[in-house]
Each structure stands twice: as structure tokens, then as C-alpha cells.
Amino acid sequence: MVELEEIVEVHAAMVRRIATVYERYPDRVDDLVQDVWIAVWHALPRLNDHAMLKTYIARITQNICVTHVRRALVRQAQPLSDSLPDPAPAPDEAAAHAMRLARFVEAVRSLPENLKAVASLYLEDMPVKDIALALGISESNVSVRLHRAKSAIRLSFGDPS
Amino acid sequence: MTSLSPHDPLVTLWQTAPKPDTQHLLRDLQRLNRLHQRLNRSVFAIMCGTSFLLIFAEATGHVTTHGTLSVIWILGLVLGLVWRRRARCSRSDALTLDTVSLLESMIARAKSDLLVGRCLYAGVPCGAVVGFFVAKLAGISASPSAIAAHAYLHLIQTGAGMAALTAMMVTGAILARSRRLQVQELSEKLRLIKVDL
Numbered sequence: 251m252v253e254l255e256e257i258v259e260v261h262a263a264m265v266r267r268i269a270t271v272y273e274r275y276p277d278r279v280d281d282l283v284q285d286v287w288i289a290v291w292h293a294l295p296r297l298n299d300h301a302m303l304k305t306y307i308a309r310i311t312q313n314i315c316v317t318h319v320r321r322a323l324v325r326q327a328q329p330l331s332d333s334l335p336d337p338a339p340a341p342d343e344a345a346a347h348a349m350r351l352a353r354f355v356e357a358v359r360s361l362p363e364n365l366k367a368v369a370s371l372y373l374e375d376m377p378v379k380d381i382a383l384a385l386g387i388s389e390s391n392v393s394v395r396l397h398r399a400k401s402a403i404r405l406s407f408g409d410p411s
Numbered sequence: 412m413t414s415l416s417p418h419d420p421l422v423t424l425w426q427t428a429p430k431p432d433t434q435h436l437l438r439d440l441q442r443l444n445r446l447h448q449r450l451n452r453s454v455f456a457i458m459c460g461t462s463f464l465l466i467f468a469e470a471t472g473h474v475t476t477h478g479t480l481s482v483i484w485i486l487g488l489v490l491g492l493v494w495r496r497r498a499r500c501s502r503s504d505a506l507t508l509d510t511v512s513l514l515e516s517m518i519a520r521a522k523s524d525l526l527v528g529r530c531l532y533a534g535v536p537c538g539a540v541v542g543f544f545v546a547k548l549a550g551i552s553a554s555p556s557a558i559a560a561h562a563y564l565h566l567i568q569t570g571a572g573m574a575a576l577t578a579m580m581v582t583g584a585i586l587a588r589s590r591r592l593q594v595q596e597l598s599e600k601l602r603l604i605k606v607d608l
Contacts (some may be wrong), residue, residue, distance in 0.1 A: 254440070258433050266431045283431070287440055293506045313505040313513050316600060347427070354424055363603040367510065373425040385604065386509030403421065 254291055261304065264374050265311050271358050271370045272315040282318060286311045308374050309384040316367060357407035365399040372396055458488070514601040518594060525590040531583020539576055 262283075269282040289310050297306060358369055371381045378396070382389045465484055467473075501520065504513055546552060 255437060258437055258440075262433045262436060263426075263428065263430045267425065267428050270428075283436065284439060284443070287436065288443065289505055291440065291444075293503075296506075309509075310506055313508070313510055316510050316604070317505070317513060317517055317597065351424065351428060354421075355428075358425075363600055364606060367604060373422055375422055375426075384509060386511030387604070400421065 254287075254294065257290070257294075257303065257307075258287065261307050264304070264308060268308065268311045268370050268374065269315055270355055271366060272318070274359065282315055285318075286314050289314060304374075305376060305380045305384070308371055308376055308380075312367060312371060312384055315370075316363075354403075354407050357403045360406065361399055361402055365395050365402060368392055368395040369399040369403070372399070511601065511605055514597055514604065518597050518601065521590045521593040521597065525587055525594060528583045528585075528587030528590055532580045532587060533583075535576060535579045535583065539572075 265283055265286050266279065269279045269286070273279045273282055286307075290307055293306075293310070297303070358366065358373070361369055367385055368381055371384060376384075378389050378392045381396075382392045385392070462484065465481055469478060469481055501517070504516055508516065
């Protein structure tokens with residue numbers, strides 16, 4: 251359990267960020283995150299190359315998020331909310347940053363499925379080769395999608411710099 | 412491992428998202444692990460207990476079912492093991508396959524489940540009707556003397572048969588509906604991810 255604790259500590263933020271792209275509602279994000287960590291936990295004994303841990307966990311997260319089937323009817327009945335913290339009680343600068351981040355997450359979330367999968371892994375700083383391997387598509391395909399995803403994000407969100 | 416664009420402001424902004432509460436997550440994982448172990452132990456104890464009782468009762472002649480209960484029990488165990496093995500395989504698929512291959516295997520599995528669901532809700536009543544007419548034509552039924560001796564037995568048997576048929580049809584309908592939705596949604600995702608640009 252000690253090893254898992256360390257891994258969770260290092261990669262929990264990444265797993266949650268990817269899950270947030272696929273699910274808007276915090277309770278469903280929690281469920282997804284829990285599913286991912288259970289899968290990682292079960293897979294840990296079989297993992298030989300610890301240098302590839304980040305890629306491996308990102309791939310598991312991506313797979314679990316993409317293949318999770320939504321229950322649209324249930325979801326429509328739920329109130330709209332976001333897993334990002336409410337910016338109201340925070341100081342001005344932090345509140346502005348949180349709002350900016352929320353808009354960014356929304357921009358990524360609203361991408362079509364084929365661009366979203368590539369963008370969510372790219373934003374976790376994964377190289378094109380690993381993204382292609384994780385998704386099972388060619389590297390050139392990843393590059394084209396990445397270009398389109400970044401254009402679409404900049405169009406709806408603006409330039410972050 | 413080199414990144415494509417280490418100074419991309421989009422990546423920098425993305426990684427400033429607040430860190431989640433890992434202590435809460437770890438507590439949940441530990442709790443789930445304990446529950447899982449407890450459930451495994453309970454299921455194992457129930458299975459051992461029931462098997463022992465069944466073997467004891469049938470071996471000593473307390474139950475005159477001529478091994479029928481044992482056959483049903485072993486069949487249930489085999490089905491349970493197959494289901495468990497399948498669940499384990501589907502969980503390990505997410506760890507070993509890429510997204511496209513995983514979606515393809517999930518669609519194939521959902522389609523086979525859909526077929527089972529359709530067989531249950533459409534095949535079972537058809538089979539029952541065919542079986543009824545075949546039994547009538549072949550003259551297979553309980554003798555009038557047996558029916559007269561156990562007046563309620565015939566009624567109970569018919570009721571139990573109808574209840575089993577209804578349960579199978581309802582299960583089939585629910586399974587088919589959920590798998591149809593799954594096939595639709597996963598196929599759409601696969602089409603979007605697989606499409607060549």
C-alpha cells in the first residue's frame with residue numbers, strides 16, 4: 251500500500267484532470283477516478299518498467315474514461331455543476347485564475363471525441379509517440395488532430411499567453 | 412521521455428489545476444479493498460457451506476433428488492466462474508490494449524451479450540410455445556391419475572414455469588436494452604477516434 255500511496259500522491263492530479271475532460275459532474279468524476287486507481291492497483295504487480303508509469307497510468311485513465319458509457323437520461327436530471335472549486339471565496343487573483351481554468355477545461359471538454367482524446371494526453375505532457383501508442387492511431391494522425399484541437403481550443407478560449 | 416512542446420502555455424495552464432484530496436481517495440481505496448476481501452471471503456464460505464451440505468444430504472439420502480440439485484449447483488458454479496473470468500479479462504483489457512483495440516473488443520463483447528439478451532426475450536417464449544405443441548403432439552404429459560392424486564401440483568408446476576419464463580424474458584429485455592445502448596455509444600466513439608484525418 252505504501253507504493254500505491256506514493257503513486258497516488260504523484261499522479262492523482264493527472265488522473266483527475268483527464269477524468270474532468272470526460273465528465274462534468276464531480277460525483278461521476280470521483281467514480282471514474284476510483285475506477286482508474288482500482289485498475290492501477292490491480293495492475294501494479296505486473297508493471298515492470300517504472301519509468302513508464304506516467305504513460306501507463308495516463309493510458310489506463312484514457313481507456314477507462316473513453317470506454318465508460320454515459321447514462322444520458324440520469325445525467326440530464328442532475329443539476330449543472332463543475333469539479334473545479336468555486337472562485338467566489340478566493341482572493342481576486344486566485345478567483346480570476348480559477349475562472350480562466352474553468353473556461354479552459356470547458357473548451358477542452360467541448361472538443362469532439364477524436365480531438366479530446368488527443369488533447370487530454372497532450373496536455374499531460376505526453377509525447378506524440380506515446381499518444382499514438384495509447385490510442386492505437388498513427389503519429390501523423392495524432393499530429394493533425396493535435397493541431398486541430400489546439401486551434402479549436404484557441405478559438406473558444408483564446409490565447410493563454 | 413521528451414515532450415512535444417514543454418513550454419506550451421496551454422500545457423502550463425492545464426497543469427495549474429488544483430490538486431485533489433489524495434488522503435480521501437486512499438481512504439476510499441482501502442475501504443473498497445476491505446469490502447472486496449470481505450465479499451470474497453463471504454462468497455467462498457457460502458459456496459463451501461452449500462456444497463458441503465448438498466454433498467452430505469445427497470450422499471446420505473436425505474434428499475431424493477437423484478443428483479439434480481448437485482447438477483444445478485455445479486452448473487451455477489461453472490457459470491459464475493466463467494462470468495468472473497470474463498470480468499477479469501475485460502478489466503485487464505483496459506490495462507493492456509490501446510483505446511481503438513479496447514473499443515473494438517468491448518463492442519464485440521456487447522454484441523454477443525445483445526445476442527444472448529435477444530435469445531432470452533425472443534427465443535425463450537418461442538421455445539416454450541414450440542415445446543408446448545411438441546409435448547401435445549407427442550402426448551407427453553402427466554398421467555390423469557397423477558394429476559388427480561396431486562391436484563395442486565400441476566398448477567404449481569405451471570405457475571413456476573410461467574414465472575421462470577417471465578423472469579428470463581425480463582432479464583433478456585433489460586440486458587438487450589443496455590447492450591444496445593452500449594453498442595451504439597461505443598461504435599460512435601470508435602468511429603470518431605478511428606476516422607483517418
